[in-house]
Amino acid sequence: MTVDSGNTLGTLLAMLQSAALEHLQRNLAAAGYADLRVAHMAVFRHIDAERGSRLSGLADSAGITKQSMGYLVDYLEEQGYIERLPDPTDGRSKLIRLTAKGKAVYTMMRLSDGETAQAWSDLLGENKMKKLRQLLDELAELLGKAE
Amino acid sequence: MTVDSGNTLGTLLAMLQSAALEHLQRNLAAAGYADLRVAHMAVFRHIDAERGSRLSGLADSAGITKQSMGYLVDYLEEQGYIERLPDPTDGRSKLIRLTAKGKAVYTMMRLSDGETAQAWSDLLGENKMKKLRQLLDELAELLGKAE
DNA sequence: TGTAGTTAGTAAGATTACCTGACTATATTG
DNA sequence: CAATATAGTCAGGTAATCTTACTAACTACA
Numbered sequence: 200m201t202v203d204s205g206n207t208l209g210t211l212l213a214m215l216q217s218a219a220l221e222h223l224q225r226n227l228a229a230a231g232y233a234d235l236r237v238a239h240m241a242v243f244r245h246i247d248a249e250r251g252s253r254l255s256g257l258a259d260s261a262g263i264t265k266q267s268m269g270y271l272v273d274y275l276e277e278q279g280y281i282e283r284l285p286d287p288t289d290g291r292s293k294l295i296r297l298t299a300k301g302k303a304v305y306t307m308m309r310l311s312d313g314e315t316a317q318a319w320s321d322l323l324g325e326n327k328m329k330k331l332r333q334l335l336d337e338l339a340e341l342l343g344k345a346e
Numbered sequence: 347m348t349v350d351s352g353n354t355l356g357t358l359l360a361m362l363q364s365a366a367l368e369h370l371q372r373n374l375a376a377a378g379y380a381d382l383r384v385a386h387m388a389v390f391r392h393i394d395a396e397r398g399s400r401l402s403g404l405a406d407s408a409g410i411t412k413q414s415m416g417y418l419v420d421y422l423e424e425q426g427y428i429e430r431l432p433d434p435t436d437g438r439s440k441l442i443r444l445t446a447k448g449k450a451v452y453t454m455m456r457l458s459d460g461e462t463a464q465a466w467s468d469l470l471g472e473n474k475m476k477k478l479r480q481l482l483d484e485l486a487e488l489l490g491k492a493e
Numbered sequence: 494t495g496t497a498g499t500t501a502g503t504a505a506g507a508t509t510a511c512c513t514g515a516c517t518a519t520a521t522t523g
Numbered sequence: 524c525a526a527t528a529t530a531g532t533c534a535g536g537t538a539a540t541c542t543t544a545c546t547a548a549c550t551a552c553a
Contacts, residue, residue: 315356
Protein backbone atom coordinates (compact mmCIF):
# COMPACT_ATOMS: atom_id res chain seq x y z
CA MET A 200 0.00 0.00 0.00
CA THR A 201 1.62 3.18 -1.23
CA VAL A 202 1.20 6.27 0.87
CA ASP A 203 -0.79 8.47 -1.43
CA SER A 204 -0.57 12.24 -1.18
CA GLY A 205 -3.94 12.58 -2.82
CA ASN A 206 -2.37 14.21 -5.85
CA THR A 207 -3.40 12.76 -9.15
CA LEU A 208 -0.79 11.64 -11.62
CA GLY A 209 -1.73 14.62 -13.75
CA THR A 210 -1.17 17.04 -10.90
CA LEU A 211 2.17 15.51 -10.05
CA LEU A 212 3.40 15.73 -13.61
CA ALA A 213 2.15 19.29 -13.90
CA MET A 214 3.96 20.30 -10.72
CA LEU A 215 7.25 18.78 -11.74
CA GLN A 216 7.10 20.10 -15.25
CA SER A 217 6.37 23.59 -14.13
CA ALA A 218 9.22 23.46 -11.63
CA ALA A 219 11.59 22.32 -14.38
CA LEU A 220 10.34 24.98 -16.79
CA GLU A 221 10.69 27.76 -14.27
CA HIS A 222 14.24 26.78 -13.55
CA LEU A 223 15.06 26.69 -17.24
CA GLN A 224 13.53 30.07 -17.89
CA ARG A 225 15.40 31.65 -15.01
CA ASN A 226 18.64 30.23 -16.36
CA LEU A 227 17.99 31.45 -19.88
CA ALA A 228 17.00 34.90 -18.70
CA ALA A 229 20.11 35.12 -16.51
CA ALA A 230 22.26 34.21 -19.51
CA GLY A 231 20.75 37.01 -21.56
CA TYR A 232 18.12 35.04 -23.45
CA ALA A 233 15.17 36.74 -21.84
CA ASP A 234 13.41 36.97 -25.17
CA LEU A 235 12.80 33.22 -25.17
CA ARG A 236 9.43 32.13 -23.87
CA VAL A 237 8.20 28.77 -22.71
CA ALA A 238 6.57 27.91 -26.03
CA HIS A 239 9.88 28.32 -27.83
CA MET A 240 11.35 25.45 -25.87
CA ALA A 241 9.35 23.09 -28.07
CA VAL A 242 11.53 24.09 -31.01
CA PHE A 243 14.82 23.55 -29.20
CA ARG A 244 13.51 20.30 -27.81
CA HIS A 245 12.71 18.78 -31.15
CA ILE A 246 15.09 20.32 -33.64
CA ASP A 247 17.94 18.27 -35.08
CA ALA A 248 20.87 20.34 -33.90
CA GLU A 249 23.26 19.11 -36.56
CA ARG A 250 21.32 18.69 -39.75
CA GLY A 251 18.35 20.97 -39.12
CA SER A 252 14.68 20.04 -39.32
CA ARG A 253 11.64 20.72 -41.42
CA LEU A 254 8.75 22.79 -40.19
CA SER A 255 6.24 19.97 -40.50
CA GLY A 256 8.57 17.58 -38.72
CA LEU A 257 8.92 19.99 -35.83
CA ALA A 258 5.17 20.56 -35.73
CA ASP A 259 4.53 16.82 -35.64
CA SER A 260 7.01 16.13 -32.86
CA ALA A 261 5.68 18.99 -30.80
CA GLY A 262 2.08 18.02 -31.44
CA ILE A 263 0.97 21.39 -32.82
CA THR A 264 -0.04 22.58 -36.29
CA LYS A 265 2.44 23.68 -38.93
CA GLN A 266 1.01 27.18 -38.64
CA SER A 267 1.63 27.33 -34.92
CA MET A 268 5.14 26.02 -35.31
CA GLY A 269 5.63 28.55 -38.09
CA TYR A 270 4.68 31.29 -35.71
CA LEU A 271 7.28 30.18 -33.16
CA VAL A 272 9.96 29.69 -35.80
CA ASP A 273 9.30 33.14 -37.31
CA TYR A 274 10.01 34.70 -33.96
CA LEU A 275 13.15 32.65 -33.38
CA GLU A 276 14.37 33.59 -36.83
CA GLU A 277 13.78 37.30 -36.18
CA GLN A 278 15.71 37.04 -32.95
CA GLY A 279 18.55 35.23 -34.69
CA TYR A 280 18.29 31.83 -33.05
CA ILE A 281 17.56 29.89 -36.22
CA GLU A 282 17.78 30.35 -39.98
CA ARG A 283 15.71 29.00 -42.83
CA LEU A 284 17.67 27.61 -45.74
CA PRO A 285 16.30 26.08 -48.91
CA ASP A 286 16.26 22.31 -48.67
CA PRO A 287 18.47 21.03 -51.52
CA THR A 288 16.53 17.78 -51.71
CA ASP A 289 13.04 19.30 -51.97
CA GLY A 290 12.05 22.60 -53.51
CA ARG A 291 8.98 22.99 -51.35
CA SER A 292 10.81 22.56 -48.12
CA LYS A 293 13.11 24.71 -46.05
CA LEU A 294 15.66 23.48 -43.58
CA ILE A 295 15.37 25.06 -40.19
CA ARG A 296 18.77 25.20 -38.58
CA LEU A 297 20.21 26.56 -35.38
CA THR A 298 22.56 29.52 -35.72
CA ALA A 299 25.54 29.79 -33.39
CA LYS A 300 23.31 31.73 -31.01
CA GLY A 301 20.69 28.99 -31.26
CA LYS A 302 23.24 26.31 -30.59
CA ALA A 303 24.37 28.11 -27.47
CA VAL A 304 20.79 28.04 -26.23
CA TYR A 305 20.43 24.41 -27.21
CA THR A 306 23.46 23.56 -25.12
CA MET A 307 22.32 25.72 -22.25
CA MET A 308 18.96 23.99 -22.20
CA ARG A 309 20.67 20.68 -21.75
CA LEU A 310 22.93 22.06 -19.05
CA SER A 311 19.97 23.51 -17.24
CA ASP A 312 18.18 20.21 -17.48
CA GLY A 313 21.20 18.60 -15.84
CA GLU A 314 21.03 21.17 -13.05
CA THR A 315 17.40 20.39 -12.44
CA ALA A 316 18.20 16.70 -12.34
CA GLN A 317 20.99 17.44 -9.89
CA ALA A 318 18.77 19.56 -7.66
CA TRP A 319 16.15 16.84 -7.58
CA SER A 320 18.83 14.26 -6.94
CA ASP A 321 19.93 16.30 -3.93
CA LEU A 322 16.40 16.28 -2.59
CA LEU A 323 15.48 12.75 -3.39
CA GLY A 324 18.79 10.94 -3.17
CA GLU A 325 20.92 9.85 -6.06
CA ASN A 326 19.60 6.33 -6.35
CA LYS A 327 15.99 7.29 -6.34
CA MET A 328 16.55 10.04 -8.88
CA LYS A 329 18.39 7.64 -11.14
CA LYS A 330 15.55 5.20 -10.83
CA LEU A 331 12.98 7.91 -11.54
CA ARG A 332 14.80 9.06 -14.62
CA GLN A 333 15.05 5.49 -15.84
CA LEU A 334 11.36 4.83 -15.35
CA LEU A 335 10.35 8.05 -17.08
CA ASP A 336 12.59 7.18 -19.98
CA GLU A 337 11.22 3.68 -20.24
CA LEU A 338 7.62 4.79 -20.08
CA ALA A 339 8.11 7.51 -22.67
CA GLU A 340 9.76 4.98 -24.94
CA LEU A 341 6.85 2.56 -24.57
CA LEU A 342 4.28 5.29 -25.11
CA GLY A 343 6.12 6.42 -28.22
CA LYS A 344 5.93 2.90 -29.62
CA ALA A 345 2.30 2.38 -28.68
CA GLU A 346 1.37 5.64 -30.43
CA MET B 347 24.67 2.22 -17.09
CA THR B 348 21.20 3.39 -17.98
CA VAL B 349 20.31 3.37 -21.63
CA ASP B 350 19.58 7.00 -22.23
CA SER B 351 17.12 7.92 -24.94
CA GLY B 352 18.68 11.34 -25.27
CA ASN B 353 15.49 12.95 -24.07
CA THR B 354 15.89 15.63 -21.47
CA LEU B 355 13.96 15.46 -18.25
CA GLY B 356 11.88 18.36 -19.49
CA THR B 357 11.01 16.55 -22.69
CA LEU B 358 10.08 13.38 -20.84
CA LEU B 359 7.80 15.23 -18.47
CA ALA B 360 6.22 17.13 -21.33
CA MET B 361 5.55 13.93 -23.25
CA LEU B 362 3.97 12.14 -20.32
CA GLN B 363 1.90 15.09 -19.27
CA SER B 364 0.54 15.64 -22.71
CA ALA B 365 -0.35 11.95 -23.02
CA ALA B 366 -2.20 12.12 -19.71
CA LEU B 367 -3.99 15.32 -20.67
CA GLU B 368 -5.09 13.98 -24.01
CA HIS B 369 -6.54 10.92 -22.41
CA LEU B 370 -8.39 13.02 -19.86
CA GLN B 371 -9.81 15.32 -22.48
CA ARG B 372 -11.00 12.43 -24.63
CA ASN B 373 -12.74 10.96 -21.61
CA LEU B 374 -14.42 14.20 -20.66
CA ALA B 375 -15.56 14.86 -24.21
CA ALA B 376 -16.95 11.32 -24.48
CA ALA B 377 -18.90 11.86 -21.27
CA GLY B 378 -20.48 15.01 -22.64
CA TYR B 379 -18.16 17.58 -21.11
CA ALA B 380 -16.70 18.74 -24.38
CA ASP B 381 -16.92 22.36 -23.25
CA LEU B 382 -14.09 21.81 -20.79
CA ARG B 383 -10.65 22.78 -22.01
CA VAL B 384 -7.22 21.91 -20.72
CA ALA B 385 -6.83 25.13 -18.79
CA HIS B 386 -9.97 24.39 -16.79
CA MET B 387 -8.36 21.31 -15.32
CA ALA B 388 -6.33 23.60 -13.09
CA VAL B 389 -9.52 24.56 -11.27
CA PHE B 390 -10.67 21.00 -10.71
CA ARG B 391 -7.18 20.05 -9.68
CA HIS B 392 -6.92 22.58 -6.92
CA ILE B 393 -10.44 23.22 -5.68
CA ASP B 394 -11.54 21.91 -2.30
CA ALA B 395 -14.40 19.67 -3.38
CA GLU B 396 -16.17 19.75 -0.02
CA ARG B 397 -15.79 23.20 1.38
CA GLY B 398 -15.05 25.21 -1.71
CA SER B 399 -12.10 27.53 -2.30
CA ARG B 400 -11.30 31.18 -2.73
CA LEU B 401 -10.25 32.66 -6.02
CA SER B 402 -6.88 33.80 -4.75
CA GLY B 403 -6.22 30.41 -3.19
CA LEU B 404 -6.91 28.72 -6.48
CA ALA B 405 -4.75 31.21 -8.35
CA ASP B 406 -1.89 30.61 -5.94
CA SER B 407 -2.05 26.84 -6.15
CA ALA B 408 -2.25 26.93 -9.90
CA GLY B 409 0.54 29.47 -10.19
CA ILE B 410 -1.41 32.02 -12.22
CA THR B 411 -2.78 35.49 -11.43
CA LYS B 412 -6.13 36.06 -9.75
CA GLN B 413 -7.35 37.64 -12.95
CA SER B 414 -6.45 34.62 -15.03
CA MET B 415 -8.09 32.29 -12.55
CA GLY B 416 -11.09 34.61 -12.56
CA TYR B 417 -11.35 34.19 -16.31
CA LEU B 418 -11.42 30.39 -15.99
CA VAL B 419 -13.87 30.44 -13.10
CA ASP B 420 -16.22 32.83 -14.93
CA TYR B 421 -16.47 30.34 -17.75
CA LEU B 422 -17.01 27.37 -15.45
CA GLU B 423 -19.72 29.31 -13.66
CA GLU B 424 -21.49 30.14 -16.93
CA GLN B 425 -21.38 26.49 -17.91
CA GLY B 426 -22.76 25.47 -14.55
CA TYR B 427 -19.77 23.60 -13.13
CA ILE B 428 -19.20 25.88 -10.17
CA GLU B 429 -21.07 28.56 -8.22
CA ARG B 430 -19.88 31.61 -6.34
CA LEU B 431 -21.39 32.10 -2.91
CA PRO B 432 -20.67 34.89 -0.47
CA ASP B 433 -18.11 33.80 2.09
CA PRO B 434 -19.82 34.12 5.51
CA THR B 435 -16.50 34.73 7.23
CA ASP B 436 -15.26 37.52 4.97
CA GLY B 437 -17.34 40.07 3.11
CA ARG B 438 -14.73 40.63 0.42
CA SER B 439 -14.44 37.01 -0.46
CA LYS B 440 -16.58 34.55 -2.36
CA LEU B 441 -16.58 30.82 -1.94
CA ILE B 442 -16.13 28.95 -5.18
CA ARG B 443 -17.87 25.63 -4.95
CA LEU B 444 -18.52 22.71 -7.26
CA THR B 445 -22.13 22.21 -8.31
CA ALA B 446 -23.43 18.65 -8.77
CA LYS B 447 -22.29 18.85 -12.39
CA GLY B 448 -18.89 20.06 -11.24
CA LYS B 449 -18.60 17.25 -8.73
CA ALA B 450 -19.33 14.72 -11.45
CA VAL B 451 -16.45 16.13 -13.44
CA TYR B 452 -14.22 16.16 -10.40
CA THR B 453 -14.93 12.48 -9.87
CA MET B 454 -14.49 11.68 -13.52
CA MET B 455 -11.10 13.38 -13.56
CA ARG B 456 -9.94 11.11 -10.80
CA LEU B 457 -11.33 8.06 -12.54
CA SER B 458 -9.63 9.05 -15.75
CA ASP B 459 -6.39 9.55 -13.89
CA GLY B 460 -6.75 6.01 -12.58
CA GLU B 461 -7.26 4.75 -16.12
CA THR B 462 -4.12 6.48 -17.28
CA ALA B 463 -2.22 4.95 -14.38
CA GLN B 464 -3.64 1.57 -15.33
CA ALA B 465 -2.70 1.94 -18.97
CA TRP B 466 0.82 2.89 -18.04
CA SER B 467 0.94 0.04 -15.57
CA ASP B 468 0.02 -2.32 -18.38
CA LEU B 469 2.88 -1.00 -20.48
CA LEU B 470 5.48 -0.72 -17.80
CA GLY B 471 4.51 -3.46 -15.39
CA GLU B 472 2.72 -3.05 -12.14
CA ASN B 473 5.78 -2.87 -9.92
CA LYS B 474 7.57 -0.29 -11.97
CA MET B 475 4.47 1.85 -12.25
CA LYS B 476 3.95 1.69 -8.51
CA LYS B 477 7.54 2.69 -8.00
CA LEU B 478 7.25 5.54 -10.49
CA ARG B 479 4.14 6.87 -8.82
CA GLN B 480 5.81 6.69 -5.46
CA LEU B 481 8.89 8.56 -6.64
CA LEU B 482 6.83 11.26 -8.31
CA ASP B 483 4.83 11.68 -5.15
CA GLU B 484 7.90 11.88 -2.98
CA LEU B 485 9.65 14.37 -5.22
CA ALA B 486 6.59 16.61 -5.48
CA GLU B 487 6.30 16.53 -1.71
CA LEU B 488 9.94 17.55 -1.27
CA LEU B 489 9.67 20.28 -3.88
CA GLY B 490 6.58 21.61 -2.17
CA LYS B 491 8.44 21.86 1.10
CA ALA B 492 11.54 23.41 -0.41
CA GLU B 493 9.35 26.07 -2.09
C1' DT C 494 -11.68 54.61 17.43
C1' DG C 495 -10.23 56.26 13.22
C1' DT C 496 -6.92 56.00 9.86
C1' DA C 497 -3.21 53.44 7.31
C1' DG C 498 -2.09 49.44 5.26
C1' DT C 499 -3.42 44.84 3.48
C1' DT C 500 -6.27 41.52 1.14
C1' DA C 501 -10.20 39.74 -2.08
C1' DG C 502 -11.96 40.41 -6.08
C1' DT C 503 -13.10 42.94 -10.64
C1' DA C 504 -12.28 45.85 -14.92
C1' DA C 505 -9.94 47.13 -19.06
C1' DG C 506 -6.77 46.34 -22.40
C1' DA C 507 -2.71 44.05 -24.45
C1' DT C 508 -0.08 40.07 -25.90
C1' DT C 509 0.97 35.27 -26.85
C1' DA C 510 0.10 30.84 -28.47
C1' DC C 511 -2.55 28.37 -30.41
C1' DC C 512 -6.48 26.97 -34.05
C1' DT C 513 -9.19 26.43 -38.86
C1' DG C 514 -9.68 27.28 -43.65
C1' DA C 515 -7.85 28.62 -47.87
C1' DC C 516 -4.08 29.08 -50.87
C1' DT C 517 0.59 28.39 -53.80
C1' DA C 518 4.37 25.81 -55.24
C1' DT C 519 6.54 21.62 -55.74
C1' DA C 520 6.75 16.40 -55.75
C1' DT C 521 5.09 11.85 -56.62
C1' DT C 522 2.66 8.43 -58.87
C1' DG C 523 -0.58 5.91 -61.87
C1' DC D 524 0.71 14.16 -68.25
C1' DA D 525 -3.02 14.51 -64.98
C1' DA D 526 -4.37 13.64 -60.31
C1' DT D 527 -3.15 13.68 -55.86
C1' DA D 528 -0.28 14.53 -51.93
C1' DT D 529 3.00 17.32 -49.33
C1' DA D 530 5.63 21.71 -47.55
C1' DG D 531 4.90 25.89 -46.37
C1' DT D 532 2.40 30.58 -45.98
C1' DC D 533 -1.51 33.88 -45.39
C1' DA D 534 -5.59 35.63 -43.11
C1' DG D 535 -8.45 35.75 -39.46
C1' DG D 536 -10.20 34.12 -35.03
C1' DT D 537 -10.10 32.59 -30.07
C1' DA D 538 -8.22 31.21 -25.59
C1' DA D 539 -5.31 31.92 -21.86
C1' DT D 540 -2.44 34.42 -20.03
C1' DC D 541 -0.34 39.12 -18.34
C1' DT D 542 -0.09 44.26 -16.33
C1' DT D 543 -2.13 48.25 -14.43
C1' DA D 544 -5.67 50.26 -12.06
C1' DC D 545 -9.52 50.20 -9.23
C1' DT D 546 -13.31 49.26 -5.21
C1' DA D 547 -14.80 47.08 -1.09
C1' DA D 548 -13.79 45.04 3.13
C1' DC D 549 -10.91 43.57 6.78
C1' DT D 550 -6.95 44.25 10.41
C1' DA D 551 -3.97 46.61 13.46
C1' DC D 552 -2.32 49.88 16.19
C1' DA D 553 -1.42 54.97 18.01
